[in-house]
Amino acid sequence: MSDHSSSEHSSSLGTYIAVWLALIAGTILTVVAAHINLGPFNAAVALTIATVKALLVALFFMHLRGASEKLLKLVVISTIFFLFILLALSMADYGTRVWS
Amino acid sequence: MATATAQPAGQTIERENYLNKHYGVGSWLLTTDHKRIALLYLISLTFFFFIGGFFALLIRLELLTPAGDLVQADTYNKLFTQHGMVMIFFFLIPSIPATLGNFLVPMMIGAKDLAFPRINLLSWYLYIIGGVLMLHCMLTGGVDTGWTFYVPFSTAYTNTKIIEAGLAAFVAGFSSILTGLNFIVTIHRMRAPGMTWSRLPLFIWAHYATSIIQILGTPVIAITIVLVAVERFLHLGIFDPKLGGDPLLFQHLFWFYSHPAVYIMILPSMGVVTEIIACFSRKRIFGYHFVAMSSIAIAVLGFLVWAHHMFVAGISLYAGLIFSFLTYFVAVPSAIKVFNWTATLYKGSITYEAPMLYAFGFIGLFTIGGLTGLFLACLGINVHVTDTYFVVAHFHYIMVGGALMGYLGGMHFWWPKISGKLYPEGWARLAALIVFIGFNLTFFPQFILGYVGMPRRYYAYPAEFQILNVLSTAGSTVLGIGYLLPMIYFLWSMRYGKPAPDNPWNAAGLEWKTASPPPTFNFDEEPVVTWEAYNYEQLDEHEQEVPVAG
Amino acid sequence: MPDSSAVAVGQSHGETHNPALLHHFATEQQQRDSASLGMWIFLGTEVMFFGGLFCAYLIYRLKYFGEFAAASQTLSWQLGMTNTIVLICSSLTVVLAIWAVQRGKRALLLSSLILTLIFGFAFLGIKSIEYAEKFEKHHVPGPSFQFANVPLPGHPGEMANPAHAQLYFSLYFIMTGLHALHMIIGIGIFAWLLYASWHGRFTTEYNTPLEIGGLYWHFVDIIWIYLFPLLYLIDLRK
Numbered sequence: 001m002s003d004h005s006s007s008e009h010s011s012s013l014g015t016y017i018a019v020w021l022a023l024i025a026g027t028i029l030t031v032v033a034a035h036i037n038l039g040p041f042n043a044a045v046a047l048t049i050a051t052v053k054a055l056l057v058a059l060f061f062m063h064l065r066g067a068s069e070k071l072l073k074l075v076v077i078s079t080i081f082f083l084f085i086l087l088a089l090s091m092a093d094y095g096t097r098v099w100s
Numbered sequence: 101m102a103t104a105t106a107q108p109a110g111q112t113i114e115r116e117n118y119l120n121k122h123y124g125v126g127s128w129l130l131t132t133d134h135k136r137i138a139l140l141y142l143i144s145l146t147f148f149f150f151i152g153g154f155f156a157l158l159i160r161l162e163l164l165t166p167a168g169d170l171v172q173a174d175t176y177n178k179l180f181t182q183h184g185m186v187m188i189f190f191f192l193i194p195s196i197p198a199t200l201g202n203f204l205v206p207m208m209i210g211a212k213d214l215a216f217p218r219i220n221l222l223s224w225y226l227y228i229i230g231g232v233l234m235l236h237c238m239l240t241g242g243v244d245t246g247w248t249f250y251v252p253f254s255t256a257y258t259n260t261k262i263i264e265a266g267l268a269a270f271v272a273g274f275s276s277i278l279t280g281l282n283f284i285v286t287i288h289r290m291r292a293p294g295m296t297w298s299r300l301p302l303f304i305w306a307h308y309a310t311s312i313i314q315i316l317g318t319p320v321i322a323i324t325i326v327l328v329a330v331e332r333f334l335h336l337g338i339f340d341p342k343l344g345g346d347p348l349l350f351q352h353l354f355w356f357y358s359h360p361a362v363y364i365m366i367l368p369s370m371g372v373v374t375e376i377i378a379c380f381s382r383k384r385i386f387g388y389h390f391v392a393m394s395s396i397a398i399a400v401l402g403f404l405v406w407a408h409h410m411f412v413a414g415i416s417l418y419a420g421l422i423f424s425f426l427t428y429f430v431a432v433p434s435a436i437k438v439f440n441w442t443a444t445l446y447k448g449s450i451t452y453e454a455p456m457l458y459a460f461g462f463i464g465l466f467t468i469g470g471l472t473g474l475f476l477a478c479l480g481i482n483v484h485v486t487d488t489y490f491v492v493a494h495f496h497y498i499m500v501g502g503a504l505m506g507y508l509g510g511m512h513f514w515w516p517k518i519s520g521k522l523y524p525e526g527w528a529r530l531a532a533l534i535v536f537i538g539f540n541l542t543f544f545p546q547f548i549l550g551y552v553g554m555p556r557r558y559y560a561y562p563a564e565f566q567i568l569n570v571l572s573t574a575g576s577t578v579l580g581i582g583y584l585l586p587m588i589y590f591l592w593s594m595r596y597g598k599p600a601p602d603n604p605w606n607a608a609g610l611e612w613k614t615a616s617p618p619p620t621f622n623f624d625e626e627p628v629v630t631w632e633a634y635n636y637e638q639l640d641e642h643e644q645e646v647p648v649a650g
Numbered sequence: 651m652p653d654s655s656a657v658a659v660g661q662s663h664g665e666t667h668n669p670a671l672l673h674h675f676a677t678e679q680q681q682r683d684s685a686s687l688g689m690w691i692f693l694g695t696e697v698m699f700f701g702g703l704f705c706a707y708l709i710y711r712l713k714y715f716g717e718f719a720a721a722s723q724t725l726s727w728q729l730g731m732t733n734t735i736v737l738i739c740s741s742l743t744v745v746l747a748i749w750a751v752q753r754g755k756r757a758l759l760l761s762s763l764i765l766t767l768i769f770g771f772a773f774l775g776i777k778s779i780e781y782a783e784k785f786e787k788h789h790v791p792g793p794s795f796q797f798a799n800v801p802l803p804g805h806p807g808e809m810a811n812p813a814h815a816q817l818y819f820s821l822y823f824i825m826t827g828l829h830a831l832h833m834i835i836g837i838g839i840f841a842w843l844l845y846a847s848w849h850g851r852f853t854t855e856y857n858t859p860l861e862i863g864g865l866y867w868h869f870v871d872i873i874w875i876y877l878f879p880l881l882y883l884i885d886l887r888k
Contacts (some may be wrong), residue, residue: 016746020738023741027738027878028731035887038887046879050876050878053875054875057875061745079316080697085403086403091708092422094709094713099346219688323703335792336792338820344714344811345710346709
């Protein structure tokens, strides 16, 4: 919310390049982390990195960060909320059911 | 449609409106006017309603006698499947949003059109493509899985046209998504100056909540249909326990959409009823904000309860407890609505025009349907009545007694605005009464039948159930007449009905401030809203001071 | 695509009435905001569309973790990583195109769009190499599927159950296949955007279709950002 006024939503070229480099670094980091034995945390690390990358794309490339209103953020958050509901309540069944 | 027929002498020449501005088939099939698209939907929906109703009548005829004598068992399976599919995907889900919603959402918020008029037309074409696929499917063999497509029967065993029926539902689902998307953007972006969120008619709030379900729920059924199709073609084992898959996964995904889908049907109807009750009791809706928020709450809570359709399917007991518990919560916003309608009626100047009769019918039948839903949410009772006629009666009280009553009430309420003609009030009241009696005669016996143990989806039954079944079949005939009547007198009124004034009910709301029928861009000048919704006290005071003409 | 074809009837120089402004909108700002909100909501439906698949994936991965790891390791993570980077680069060129059009830099706009298309095709090319390999190895689910005598990673004595590995490959093909379908649609959209940009339809004031198309492209990128670790990088530690 700092650098640009909310009406003109495009960031500077430098920001784009920095985000692009961060995304590539994140990709390499994911691959490296996958080859290290972290026990049960491998999946968590991979998903965390993926989420950070997705956030970078959404905030900077899709201009969610500079969006003039909170509405777009609300759309994103509520979608993720309902996706979470689908996964969590399904797991409420699968996590407690014996099936083969 | 309302071609400019010879006006009675003394009438001025008809004003230019959305119906007479352009003529010809092309001006309808390529229109981007939300009002014309609403009428396209109205015509196609009515067609599918009578197809679905035809299947229903055949089902009831078969069940007139205990023996399976009218149709064969396979045919019977197809009858109830196609009755369900047509009624749900091609009538109930689009019913109010696509007709009344399409017509009224822009007008109620003071907009010229929906945000994406071409997408609106596209959504009608998708609906028609889906509908044609469904018709073709039914004419060339049909489906027999029940509208729920349960695996593994649908993926591995049945020889009927699953893929085509699934594709029909898939395409119709896209139509529904696009309608919802259009409504949400329109409500956010197109409101007239002064039309703040707390001045929106509750019809708009109900449609907003409906759209949330349409855009977030429908994609899940779409991907589920894709998985069923892949599984049926290639038999990969995604839903096959022999190959490590889980049939219950299908049910989870299916009901994640299909339970909220019930709220797609009922929420718009609640919006309609709210408008009608405020108008015919001449009062501001009691607890406006609670009614608005309860719509949103129903939409959200509706996503948390889906597995109550699966209590006996083999989900874990723990999950059953959670879903049973969550299901009770849906009763809270629903009850808020019913109590607020009742409180609005209290000390109102109530009149009993046909739309109000439907609204009263809605409240009563929806309450019965909702309360029996609580029985079903209870794990113990659910085990007893699962897959019996108790369930059938319950959801027909919601979908037909609720959603359809609201639809008919709304059609009567806004018919003068849509067609510019008045319908015959006496006939309309009679029809409302016939529908109410016919409905209860059809479905109340089914509660008893289910409770004493008659299972659903069988074409024959033990002889001791016959009396109740005969009552139900008799009721369905009465109900059928009740549905035919409005269609006849609506058509009649288009030609012979008295011209409607702009605001025949002296109702609040922007849609009544423009002409009947409205001009193509809805308002001659852009409205500016300076009043709260449902300002009936103000309206009536004003009327006492200055007698209105016409 | 919210009415992307509806826009741009001619070049506008903004002063009087913008021909790209549709009759039912009051201002260009309102039209632009509507289009972008419409696209974001559409992307919300896409999230739920893929969400059903992620749900199935989650359940079966937790249940058949060994088979999922064994099957996943027949993929080449190198190709997957290359494709990830290709898509990230294409996302950069998309934002560059929008940055360029907002500043009236025509050459950069056109070259960025062309690069985007090239990256898009590169992604599909690499994907088809991977698919071809699956066919050769009989890893395509269906009657000719074979996955016999593959040990579970970390349990050299135990063999993977072919049926459960087939579940992995089914999800792999459905998820990457639907993603590739979205890529093809995205390439179609960007080909049209290139065509329209070539004819100068977008200006510093009016470039909504580029923004909307860009949102879609980035979304398809985000889906892949999740698919890559979920499908390619299961239990790679030895």
